[in-house]
Amino acid sequence: MKKIFVLLFILTSFYLYSQNTDYKFKADKHRSTITYYMSHPLHKWSGVSKDVNSVIVSDKSKRQIKKAAVLVKVSSFNSGNANRDSHAMEVLEALKYPYVKFETTSVKDNGKSLDVKGKLTFHGVTRNISFKAEKIRHSNNVIEVKGGFSIDMTQYKIKPPALLGVPTDKEIKIKFDVFY
């Protein structure tokens, strides 16, 4: 009888432990993208990175995302024009600050949506941002997190690049679509 209680205790403990244990899930690089959108009085363009390094912390079934972090190389963005991408790396001082980084400070998981607050480090400057994201459940325990936000590049000490003396809009729109 005593052995049965001990066994039950062990099994219950293991069950409770497994229920409360947090797991890390890495982003699927084959499907995840981060895209920026910029505009100049003469035209608009976008650049996409397919080299998204991200990790979330959640329960095993990914019902509750608790934390997330994202790391993207500035050099990984492709706007379809190598001169423009090189200019972007120059303006963003990619040799000195090679990554755009984001880490959550709080995540409210509402099931199908997320309220996210965190710190965005861009051009070596870290600022607090907040945004909403959509959370979509797929088969095989895959979740997709998509959303977007805007930043003012001057707040990150980035001088808007200019063409013919006319600077670009200082707003950069960022959209993400990440699969875990």
Place this chain on the structure above:
Amino acid sequence: MVLFSLPLMAQGDLLSELEQQQKDTMKLLPHKMLFTQRMLWGNRGLMRHFNSFALTKENREKELKIRRTMLVIHQITGFTTLGLMAAQSYVGWQVYNGNHSLAETHEALAGVTDVFYFTTASLALFAPPKMIDEHKGYSSIKVHKALAIIHFSSMIATNILGPMVEDNPQLKPYHRAAALTAFGSLFAAMVIIKF
């Protein structure tokens, strides 16, 4: 798809973990560059003999600033050249139609246009290279470069044919055609280029 998962016995800093997994693979020079750029700024380029232009991250940052300055001046002199070419087209047309009083103006304007044109070209040809290689497929910068080959060749032809016209008037239409090709392709190269 779950690529990686494990129980968190002790949660660390997620961002630091991601950073530790990265390798510093950023190349300082593109694989391909113009031969004029390679001659000056390549791995063994002439400029690499100077300590202040040794191939390091810090020096590449400086080079990119030099490149930007050169390309901004390239834009300004390019537009000036286009304006001079437009004026030259008008003056040339007058001379072509028998108004020989403008012949000297045409010659003088040709000299100034040449100075601006070849300065513009040199600024692009000898600027430090960009950070990355060209992407695959169409891009406005590729069209800009293709058009540059056309207007550069046309400018050479215009300059060769110009002095020959005096002795051989039959060459006039060819001189005019070369000049108009240079003007047209330079105009197109400017329209196509985007930031």
